[in-house]
Amino acid sequence: MILGQVVLNGFLVGAVYALFSSGLTLIWGMMNVVNFAHGDFVMIAMYVAFVVFTALHLGPAVFVPLAAVLLFLLGVLVYFSLVRHVMRGPMLAQILGTFGLALVLRYATLWVFSANFVSLPDNLLGPVVTVAGLRLEPSRVVAGLAALTLTIGLHLLLTRTALGSRLLAVAEDRNAAMLVGIRPDPMQALAWGIGAACTGVAGALIALFFYISPTVGESLALIAFVVVCLGGFGSVPGALVAGLLIGVIESLSAFWIGPANKDVVVFILFLAVLWFRPQGLLGKA
Amino acid sequence: MSASITAPARSAGRLVFAAFVLLALLVWPLLVENVFYQRVGALVMLAALSASAWNLVGGYAGQISIGHVLFFGCGAYASLLGFTWFEWPPIMGAPFGIALSLLLAVLVGLPTLRLKGHYFSMATIALAELARIIVVNSPSLGGGVGISGPAIPRSMADLSFISPLPYYYIFGAVLAVLLLFTWWMGRARMGFYLRAIRGQERAARSLGVPAQRYKLYALLVSAGFTSLAGSLYAAMVGFVDPDSGLGILLSVKMVIVSALGGAGTLFGPLVGAAILVPLEEFTNAAFGGDGTGITYVVYGAIIMLISRYAPGGLAEILARLKAWGARHAR
Amino acid sequence: MRADPPLLEARDISVAFGSFRAVDGASLTIGKGEIIGLIGPNGAGKSTFFNCLAGDRQPASGSIRLRGHDVTRASPEDHARLGLARSWQVPAVFDDMSVRDNVVVGAFLRHKRASDAAAVADRVIAFTGLAPIAQSRSGSLGTPARKRLEIARALATEPEILLLDEALAGLTPTEVRAAIELVRRIHAQGITLVIVEHVMEVILSLADRAVVFNQGRVIAEGKPRDVVQDPGVIEAYLGRSLSRKARA
Numbered sequence: 001m002i003l004g005q006v007v008l009n010g011f012l013v014g015a016v017y018a019l020f021s022s023g024l025t026l027i028w029g030m031m032n033v034v035n036f037a038h039g040d041f042v043m044i045a046m047y048v049a050f051v052v053f054t055a056l057h058l059g060p061a062v063f064v065p066l067a068a069v070l071l072f073l074l075g076v077l078v079y080f081s082l083v084r085h086v087m088r089g090p091m092l093a094q095i096l097g098t099f100g101l102a103l104v105l106r107y108a109t110l111w112v113f114s115a116n117f118v119s120l121p122d123n124l125l126g127p128v129v130t131v132a133g134l135r136l137e138p139s140r141v142v143a144g145l146a147a148l149t150l151t152i153g154l155h156l157l158l159t160r161t162a163l164g165s166r167l168l169a170v171a172e173d174r175n176a177a178m179l180v181g182i183r184p185d186p187m188q189a190l191a192w193g194i195g196a197a198c199t200g201v202a203g204a205l206i207a208l209f210f211y212i213s214p215t216v217g218e219s220l221a222l223i224a225f226v227v228v229c230l231g232g233f234g235s236v237p238g239a240l241v242a243g244l245l246i247g248v249i250e251s252l253s254a255f256w257i258g259p260a261n262k263d264v265v266v267f268i269l270f271l272a273v274l275w276f277r278p279q280g281l282l283g284k285a
Numbered sequence: 286m287s288a289s290i291t292a293p294a295r296s297a298g299r300l301v302f303a304a305f306v307l308l309a310l311l312v313w314p315l316l317v318e319n320v321f322y323q324r325v326g327a328l329v330m331l332a333a334l335s336a337s338a339w340n341l342v343g344g345y346a347g348q349i350s351i352g353h354v355l356f357f358g359c360g361a362y363a364s365l366l367g368f369t370w371f372e373w374p375p376i377m378g379a380p381f382g383i384a385l386s387l388l389l390a391v392l393v394g395l396p397t398l399r400l401k402g403h404y405f406s407m408a409t410i411a412l413a414e415l416a417r418i419i420v421v422n423s424p425s426l427g428g429g430v431g432i433s434g435p436a437i438p439r440s441m442a443d444l445s446f447i448s449p450l451p452y453y454y455i456f457g458a459v460l461a462v463l464l465l466f467t468w469w470m471g472r473a474r475m476g477f478y479l480r481a482i483r484g485q486e487r488a489a490r491s492l493g494v495p496a497q498r499y500k501l502y503a504l505l506v507s508a509g510f511t512s513l514a515g516s517l518y519a520a521m522v523g524f525v526d527p528d529s530g531l532g533i534l535l536s537v538k539m540v541i542v543s544a545l546g547g548a549g550t551l552f553g554p555l556v557g558a559a560i561l562v563p564l565e566e567f568t569n570a571a572f573g574g575d576g577t578g579i580t581y582v583v584y585g586a587i588i589m590l591i592s593r594y595a596p597g598g599l600a601e602i603l604a605r606l607k608a609w610g611a612r613h614a615r
Numbered sequence: 616m617r618a619d620p621p622l623l624e625a626r627d628i629s630v631a632f633g634s635f636r637a638v639d640g641a642s643l644t645i646g647k648g649e650i651i652g653l654i655g656p657n658g659a660g661k662s663t664f665f666n667c668l669a670g671d672r673q674p675a676s677g678s679i680r681l682r683g684h685d686v687t688r689a690s691p692e693d694h695a696r697l698g699l700a701r702s703w704q705v706p707a708v709f710d711d712m713s714v715r716d717n718v719v720v721g722a723f724l725r726h727k728r729a730s731d732a733a734a735v736a737d738r739v740i741a742f743t744g745l746a747p748i749a750q751s752r753s754g755s756l757g758t759p760a761r762k763r764l765e766i767a768r769a770l771a772t773e774p775e776i777l778l779l780d781e782a783l784a785g786l787t788p789t790e791v792r793a794a795i796e797l798v799r800r801i802h803a804q805g806i807t808l809v810i811v812e813h814v815m816e817v818i819l820s821l822a823d824r825a826v827v828f829n830q831g832r833v834i835a836e837g838k839p840r841d842v843v844q845d846p847g848v849i850e851a852y853l854g855r856s857l858s859r860k861a862r863a
């Protein structure tokens with residue numbers, strides 16, 4: 001039964017991983033740019049949740065959408081002011097651009113909020129319920145299910161709507177898209193907006209049960225890299241499966257070999273994927 | 286026409302200028318009494334050394350490693366573990382740190398140097414973080430607390446001096462060796478091949494450039510010197526913990542110091558260090574503990590600006606200014 | 616006559632992108648000293664075929680022999696060492712380096728010492744007429760100069776066979792004439808050439824033999840003059856241009 005609990009918790013966290021990783025994979029697949037500040041976007045969203053709750057005493061019904069909107073705007077702003085200019089430049093510029101952004105976000109937050117860990121109250125969404133021997137923490141369950149729903153929703157948005165096909169057309173072939181009258185710039189800005197909004201929602205959700213600190217983005221970014229590489233870059237369904245998998249693996253390794261070593265397992269998995277299947281577990285050879 | 290007349294004059298002028306700079310670098314610490322400045326000078330040399338080592342892989346070969354602290358940490362830990370376990374003078378651990386770094390460079394390089402651009406950067410971040418977490422969780426390696434060197438110097442071999450000056454000259458000497466190598470390399474086949482790989486790897490290979498092999502060579506030299514820098518740093522400070530020996534910010538610092546001065550240029554890292562290290566030390570002195578946060582906000586802003594406006598760093602800005610001047614002189 | 620093995624021999628080469636067969640069982644045999652013109656509509660698979668010949672892409676099936684060595688799975692470096700050089704349809708010069716340094720990279724293949732490589736590079740630069748811009752940053756050049764630089768860089772590896780992928784495309788008539796003259800001089804040095812070209816006059820005036828690609832296959836081969844009058848070839852070109860018109 002404990003094992004069932006561990007897997008369930010891993011699955012719920014994994015759904016949130018899947019959501020913010022979908023944002024990364026969308027951006028990456030569309031313009032072959034890696035957002036090294038992705039984890040810090042999640043971190044900013046966590047602080048949005050924290051500030052809204054502590055200063056205004058408002059719950060997730062407010063801070064989740066608010067974080068989504070704010071991060072969407074941040075994503076679009078970053079695209080127009082930075083990414084658009086560095087993405088055709090040398091590799092050094094491509095990598096340093098968003099890396100510099102990560103440092104600014106991380107250490108500006110540290111400056112404002114200090115390095116202390118903070119968190120939202122455990123019972124923000126009510127007390128723990130026990131069903132069939134499984135402890136269901138409302139915050140985890142809500143976060144996990146909401147993230148799962150939104151990740152699937154993002155997939156449907158990309159595959160079932162006119163907007164989605166325009167986005168994918170630009171991802172497929174920028175020049176061909178221009179020939180059929182799709183301007184790539186707004187589409188790419190939109191992809192950055194949506195990708196960042198994913199981190200907004202995911203960050204606000206994960207804040208319900210995760211510690212919040214200015215440097216938390218560092219490990220979250222690495223998780224997003226693992227998920228995207230594992231799922232194959234550009235693939236939202238891939239990110240979903242990989243996110244859930246990583247959540248469960250992480251949870252199981254924390255259980256079996258101790259929480260301190262869970263990151264070791266995730267990193268080793270990442271390196272193994274990079275070395276043996278750089279196209280992702282689910283990608284084509 | 287005019288170029289052929291001024292060329293020898295210009296290179297003679299450059300030689301005089303270089304000699305002057307060298308002399309200034311050698312003499313200034315002796316003229317400055319203030320220990321704080323001397324210490325900043327030593328740290329500039331150290332940062333220039335590690336950034337110049339990074340520059341071989343990241344600058345010349347264009348493979349952006351963000352995990353170079355892995356090698357730095359090997360050196361630093363090898364030095365102080367040698368002392369902790371066997372009471373060796375810290376510097377005796379340096380060869381072991383270098384050996385371990387070279388081994389890791391091969392293990393890391395063979396698979397990751399195959400990876401394209403971003404993947405290589407991500408793999409190096411993950412590797413360095415992996416090493417850091419492993420050390421944090423290994424009490425025999427000092428865990429999260431870290432390990433120390435000799436409390437009081439036992440002999441000259443401990444390289445434990447109260448004044449920063451000896452460190453300034455030691456770091457400077459190793460830097461000089463590395464820069465000499467880089468200068469030679471820039472004119473030899475290896476330098477041409479690395480720059481070609483950075484420019485267009487596919488095209489380079491079609492001209493017979495064994496890209497994998499040359500990237501690995503660059504990584505090996507780079508790892509060796511980075512490790513040596515780590516060992517010397519450990520001898521100077523007499524202490525290393527996961528943050529000061531394996532923290533991701535150290536990797537970032539190597540990248541940004543090179544990028545600011547000009548990645549892939551001989552003196553770029555030295556120039557970058559001469560600007561950034563004093564900036565960091567003065568903010569730290571002025572703001573105390575808060576300084577770290579401010580420093581990295583500034584660092585982040587600087588690299589964003591560089592990548593947005595001048596990916597070639599100050600070297601590129603200088604070249605543009607020269608071109609602008611030449612256009613307006615006419 | 617046929618005592619030597621052919622210089623380059625590709626048999627039944629196939630390359631697929633997903634389910635799409637870009638090259639579909641193409642074969643080509645090249646003898647020493649030939650100039651072969653490879654023609655065919657856009658998307659026929661010429662560049663992909665070139666990439667296989669140069670080791671830049673491994674074919675899904677088929678075999679390639681270069682000077683008697685099996686190079687089907689060999690790296691591009693090995694191809695270069697065996698004396699094959701190429702240019703790229705989309706010029707791929709080393710932007711940060713000067714024109715001369717670009718050429719020196721090629722020259723280092725057979726000369727380890729920097730001074731020897733530089734001497735070879737200077738000779739090639741003079742030969743290709745790049746001397747006036749030798750010190751320019753190659754990233755600042757226009758397309759015609761880049762294409763010429765690619766040829767120079769390839770020549771600096773002292774090849775036996777040179778593959779040129781649309782090296783003359785986008786040039787003005789004067790530049791085309793100069794480029795044709797350059798190709799003739801390269802050939803006069805004993806270098807075998809395979810050129811992909813769209814302008815028929817170029818093929819007619821340069822090539823000993825024309826090979827026509829369509830939909831990944833060789834659909835005709837022979838004297839350039841005969842090939843351009845081949846009904847199948849005309850159909851391949853016309854069919855494409857008609858369907859393109861219909862789409863627009």
Ligand SMILES: Nc1ncnc2c1ncn2[C@@H]1O[C@H](COP(=O)(O)OP(=O)(O)O)[C@@H](O)[C@H]1O
Nearest residue numbers: 632637655656657658659660661662663664828
């Ligand atoms: N890397 C690739 N991935 C997918 N399709 C490709 C790739 N390279 C070429 N193609 C496709 O293969 C076909 C042949 O291309 P190419 O060899 O460039 O033709 P050509 O040089 O004759 O114009 C084209 O339809 C092109 O779209």
Ligand SMILES: [Mg+2]
Nearest residue numbers: 661662663704
């Ligand atoms: Mg082509």
